Amino acid sequence: MTLHRLPITARVPLIVTVFMLTVSMFTSERVLSRLVDTQTRQTQALADVYLDGLALALVDSMVREDVWQVYDVLDRSQHRPGEMRPVETIVAGGDGLVIASSDPLRTPSLGRVPSNYLQAATQSGKVAIEETDQRGYMRRDVLYENQRIGSIYASLDIAPLLAERRQVLVTLVLTNSLLTLLLAAAAWFIVGRMMRPVEVLTRYLERSHDGQVSPIPENVLVSTARDYKRPFAAFNRLAAAVAEREALGLPCGVKASAEGVSRAWATRVQREGDQARVVPA
Numbered sequence: 001m002t003l004h005r006l007p008i009t010a011r012v013p014l015i016v017t018v019f020m021l022t023v024s025m026f027t028s029e030r031v032l033s034r035l036v037d038t039q040t041r042q043t044q045a046l047a048d049v050y051l052d053g054l055a056l057a058l059v060d061s062m063v064r065e066d067v068w069q070v071y072d073v074l075d076r077s078q079h080r081p082g083e084m085r086p087v088e089t090i091v092a093g094g095d096g097l098v099i100a101s102s103d104p105l106r107t108p109s110l111g112r113v114p115s116n117y118l119q120a121a122t123q124s125g126k127v128a129i130e131e132t133d134q135r136g137y138m139r140r141d142v143l144y145e146n147q148r149i150g151s152i153y154a155s156l157d158i159a160p161l162l163a164e165r166r167q168v169l170v171t172l173v174l175t176n177s178l179l180t181l182l183l184a185a186a187a188w189f190i191v192g193r194m195m196r197p198v199e200v201l202t203r204y205l206e207r208s209h210d211g212q213v214s215p216i217p218e219n220v221l222v223s224t225a226r227d228y229k230r231p232f233a234a235f236n237r238l239a240a241a242v243a244e245r246e247a248l249g250l251p252c253g254v255k256a257s258a259e260g261v262s263r264a265w266a267t268r269v270q271r272e273g274d275q276a277r278v279v280p281a
């Protein structure tokens with residue numbers, strides 16, 4: 001069934017529903033996009049503060065490659081307030097070998113930096129978000145007298161940020177769905193109310209096919225909107241005219257036919273009288 005074949009009471013709510021779904025998808029995408037941008041900027045700011053503090057505290061230890069001093073700095077840096085906390089921090093020397101890490105069992109000293117850090121943190125100072133791992137990877141090159149002496153790798157737990165995104169998405173879906181249902185129901189109700197006078201007029205017109213031409217009651221006319229009072233009054237005048245013809249004993253159209261025949265005979269008689277006056281005696 002195509003759209004134009006649907007009744008107007010179903011067509012308008014359907015159009016409203018499609019329109020609201022389109023608007024909801026657009027607004028939800030923009031809200032989530034802005035939220036992701038805001039979270040990324042906040043994560044980048046926190047990462048900059050964290051790595052800048054570590055770089056200042058680890059310069060001397062990295063120059064001396066003092067493993068225990070690096071462990072001590074990393075251990076103290078793990079106890080940070082806030083929702084986003086570093087999961088692991090790795091300090092590597094200029095040769096790419098690990099000096100120390102906050103999780104020595106997973107990343108021991110003199111080992112290679114794990115590949116997930118190398119693949120994600122390709123640019124120094126920029127956070128790389130990996131939603132599948134729920135981690136934010138970052139790398140900061142440490143300089144001493146304008147010479148690179150090593151790098152600090154870190155991963156942040158971004159699970160709270162992803163949870164917030166899911167909550168916002170669920171809230172948007174539920175809110176937009178509720179608004180769409182309410183507006184569709186309102187459209188159905190309003191259009192139904194608007195079409196009710198048309199249904200009344202249609203019902204009385206259908207009765208006329210069976211010969212029951214009855215006027216629309218006065219109480220219906222009073223309660224009808226102003227836009228429908230004129231067609232209702234016109235129908236009542238038609239019903240009154242039909243009632244008058246029936247009272248004279250003529251069905252609809254008989255009186256008009258009789259008048260037409262009378263006019264035709266009068267015209268013929270007048271024409272014959274004019275011809276009789278023209279012919280000489």
